[in-house]
Amino acid sequence: MDKARDMVREKRAVITALGAMSGTSLDGVDAAVLRTDGVTIHGFGPHDYRAYTDGERDVLRAALGHWHGPALDPATRVVMDAHTALLGRFAAVDLVGFHGQTVAHAPRLQGTLQLGDGAALARALDRPVVWDFRSADVELGGEGAPLAPFFHFACAKWMGADGPVAFLNLGGVGNLTWVDPAAVRPEDEGALLAFDTGPANAPINDLIQARRGVPFDAGGRIASSGTVEAGALELFLAEPYFARIPPKSLDRNDFAEMVGLVGELSDADAAATLTAMCAAGVAEAMQHCPRPPGQVLVTGGGRHNPVLMKMLDVSLDCPVRPVEAVGLDGDMLEAQAFAFLAVRVARGLPTSCPGTTGVRAAVGGGTVSYP
Known part of the structure; x- marks a missing residue:
C-alpha cells in the first residue's frame, strides 16, 4: 500500500483510476477506467454498469430529500452493496473515485x-478510494455542483477543440x-x-414510474405521441431559478411541482410537456454562455x-450532437469524470473554481481513504 501512496502522490505519473457514478436518475451505477495524470487524458479503459433493481430503486427513492x-x-x-x-x-486499478x-x-x-462510506469501500476493494468530493466546495461558499466541468475541460483539450x-449532461x-x-488550466479565469x-x-422518470410502472420513457416513445401543454411550459419558465446568474445548482426534487403542472394531462401529453420543459431550461441556460459555443x-x-x-x-442556435460524435462515451463520461x-x-489539485x-x-475537495 505504500507503493500506491507514492504513485498517487507522484505528480507526473499516469494513474489508472476507476471512477463510479450513481446519478439522480436512480437507474444504476456506472464505472469506468481512465488513465490520467489529473491534467491530461492519456487513455480510456474498460467500463461496466450495474442496474438497480426495482426494489433497490424504491429504497433509494424513499431516501430522497x-x-x-x-x-x-x-x-x-x-449504495454500498451495488458499488x-x-x-x-x-x-x-491504482485508485478509485x-x-x-x-x-x-x-x-x-x-x-x-x-450516501456511501469511502473508507469502508477502500477496505472492501483493497484500493485507495477518494470520496466526499463536494463538502469542501460547499464549506467555502460553493454550490458543490456540478463537478464534472474540470473533466470536460480535459475532454475539450483531448478532442482538439479550437x-x-x-x-450538456442530461441525467436526473x-x-x-x-x-x-x-x-491553460481549468481554474483560470474565463x-x-x-x-x-x-x-x-x-420528473419524466417519476411520472412514467407512477403512471406506467416502468422506470423511464424508453426512446421517448410515450412523449412522441403527445402534445406540449403551452400553459404549463409558460408557468415552468416563470420560475425565478432561470433568471439567477450562474453558477447555480439544483436538488433533484427542486422542481417536483412540475409533475403537478401536468397532472390532468394524458400520459403522452404529460411526458411531452415535461420533455419540453427540459429542453426549454437548456435554451434559457444557453443565454448565459460568455460566447456562443461551436457545438453542444x-x-x-x-x-x-x-x-x-x-x-x-x-431550440438551440448551434449543432447539438451526442458526445459519441467526437469519440467520447456519453454513458460513462460522469464515471470517467470522477476517476479524473x-x-x-x-495530487492536491483543485477540482472546482x-x-x-x-x-x-x-x-480541491475530497478525502483519500487507504485500506
Missing part, C-alpha cells in the same frame, strides 16, 4: 449529502459546461462556466431520447 432518519440506513446499504459488487470486477448517491442538496441551507464548446438534473479550450440548467430526466455535446441518458434531442436541435477528479484530489460552482477560490 432526507438529511437524517431511518430511510438513510437501508439506502446506504443499497462493492461492481467495482470489485475491475483489476489492475467514489461519488456515492446524492439524496439531498441545498448548499445555501443545509449543505449536500451523498473554440468554445459546451457539454441537467447541467451545462461552457469550455474555452484556449485557457476557462469554464458551469451550472444546472433545470430538471431533466428525473450531449451526455447522459437524455441523449437516448430522440424527442428531447429534436427539441434541443430546434480522484487523481486531482490525490468560481466559474463552476461559485466557490470563493479554486478548491
